[in-house]
Amino acid sequence: GMSQDGLIYHDFDQIPHMTVAGATTQGKTQFMKMFVTHLIENNPEDVEFYILDLKGKLAFNKYRNLKQVKAVVGNYRDSAKTLKQVKKSIQKDMDYLLSIEAENAKEGNIRTRKFIIVDEAGELQTNKYMSDTNKESIKQCHQVLSHIARVAGQLRYSLIFGTQYPTKEILDSQIKANS
Template sequence: MEYIYQLPLGMSSKDVSEKQHVLEDGLNIKNKTFQWKISDILSLKFDRTIVKQLKDIGEKPTKERKQIEIDFDGMLLIRVYNHGLLEQYTWDESYVKSDSWSVPIGHTRSRLIRHDFDKYKHLIIAGATGYGKSAILKMIITNLVLQQPKNTNLHLIDLKGGSAFQRFKDLSQTKSFTREPKEAKDILKTIQEQMKNTYSEIVDKGYEDIKESGKKERHFIIIDEAADIADDAAAMEVITDVARRGRGAGYYIIYATQYPSSQSIPQQTKRNIPARLCFVLDDATASQTALGQTGAESLPMIPGRGIYKNVKTQVVQTPFITNEEIKIQIAPFIRRNKEVTSIEKPKENRSNSFELEEM
């Protein structure tokens, strides 16, 4: 059912959106009326226990909750759904969009939302442990590798110990990998120098950005648990610089944390990364920090259920890919018997030099 309202002067659609959980709770107040299904009636046995059977059906708790979706196109639209989103959408190869930089973010009730890095650039991901943050990062990496195997360059910084990104360490697309905050700073500085050189090359040739230049390669700096380097001013300065200038050079940041705060997500970084994906958080303050609005604290405790904010805010259920499926999909891109890794370090008067570092 869709309800359409004209907003009175002085009220914004945001005022209503922030009360979405109140409206949903009001729609789901239990009442004493019987809500039988045909299957309930067909299951009845007409014997001496019929009264008890009817009572049990009437008292049977329902798992279905009505949910609402709020939109604004000049009029306030409130859509009431009798059924919620599915609790899981299993990833398959239909989510892969060849030669594209867009990755699946999540399903709404009507469509699949994708995040196009060439259009929206960077992405902030926040959420409590166990509710989908690491899972979506693994899915994004897998999709990028499958969609653009020759042009994807990954810089993986896993400050939770390396458990999530370890499986991607030996990918031919992985150019740098670390689990240590100190090494993370060095990697970020190297990336910054590469970005500066790429940006200068693009601008010097008269192009506005990487897309106009026709260059195919893109670099993805993926940081899981960014809070662990939040107190390193030099590292955060690089992240802010890449978030500000990387968009033109094809250097995109995916910045993830389970502890969203003004320290772990600095204001300058937030201003340069308007796209956000937020899973359930413990309070409204954390939601306000990560999303710029409340709402994440009221999400149901369902892994993968999140709020994607990019121009408009939408509740989504992210697709889930198993570790076994990831292993199968990335197997063709694993480097065997890897002994060394090269980290390009531009130096003065040595523009084509690089160092080999033993692993």
């Protein structure tokens, strides 16, 4: 992208994950939508997206039928199910790399980068008014998101974590350290 100072570039091979933070209506979602569109237009065969649009999936619902978009979900339960699928995919890729004795996606010639986008991660906080089912789904989401941040970067999985205010309650230490 461009800023007033010039080109802004993020190398996902160097830093596989990204935190996008800022006040409401300041462009986080718009940035993420442009990001998805840019990657699909420029790498149509080499990207996949799993989108947790925790504002009711209103922003990303239009993307749901694109072949590169594997899921667009908007609630806790569906988010937990989608992240469970991502975790299985990570394990499958690890098993493949192990079978060919490759250390990472680059050595194993895995070209496809898989992006897990969380728009409004602040919604993944529990409160006393939530059902136990929603609390359990949120816990499962946090576990998998942390797993992605810790171990999946070298497998070409990239977490794009969007939130208004990245406090320790929202942005756990594993995600913070790796993005």
